[in-house]
Amino acid sequence: MTKDDFKSHIYELVARIPEGRVMSYGQIAALCGQPRAARAVGMIAHFGPEDLPWQRVVNSRGGLASGFWGGRQAHKALLEAEGITVKNYQIDIKKLVWWP
Numbered sequence: 298m299t300k301d302d303f304k305s306h307i308y309e310l311v312a313r314i315p316e317g318r319v320m321s322y323g324q325i326a327a328l329c330g331q332p333r334a335a336r337a338v339g340m341i342a343h344f345g346p347e348d349l350p351w352q353r354v355v356n357s358r359g360g361l362a363s364g365f366w367g368g369r370q371a372h373k374a375l376l377e378a379e380g381i382t383v384k385n386y387q388i389d390i391k392k393l394v395w396w397p
Contacts, residue, residue, distance in 0.1 A: 298330055306330070307341050310397065314353040317379045318395035319388060321357045328397070339364070352376055359390035 298306075306329040314320055322342070323335035331337065335357075342351050343364050352375035355361060361383065365372040373383045381388055 303329055303331060303334075303337075304341055304345075307338055308345065308349060311342075311345075311349045311351065311354060313397060314350055314395055316350075316353075317381060317393070319353045319355050319359075319376075319381070319390060319393045320395055321355060321390065323357050324394070324396075325354065352379075353395075355388060355390060357390070359388045359393075361386040361388075 307325055310320070310325055310328060321335070322338040323332070326332055326334040326338045329338075338354075339362070342354055342362075345351065347366075351365070352372055361369040361372040361376075363369050369386045373386060376383055376388060381393060
């Protein structure tokens with residue numbers, strides 16, 4: 298898989314995450330064929346198209362991203378706008394995780 302294929306697969310997957318649900322960086326990496334590339338997914342998210350629902354991507358423990366546009370406060374606000382409860386910049390990933 299080329300770097301562009303990997304990136305395109307990430308974009309397609311993130312676009313499908315339903316409102317009110319989340320995926321982790323590692324989960325996305327694994328589903329895109331690169332199970333050890335969670336950090337790469339994070340970098341792609343940081344610089345990726347703004348029209349994708351990046352707020353629905355969190356770390357494996359449900360933590361929000363400090364590198365999110367506007368910081369964790371903006372990440373929190375977008376998730377709460379979708380009805381997701383955020384406490385101490387964490388969400389209940391076990392309850393909210395989405396598997397395509």
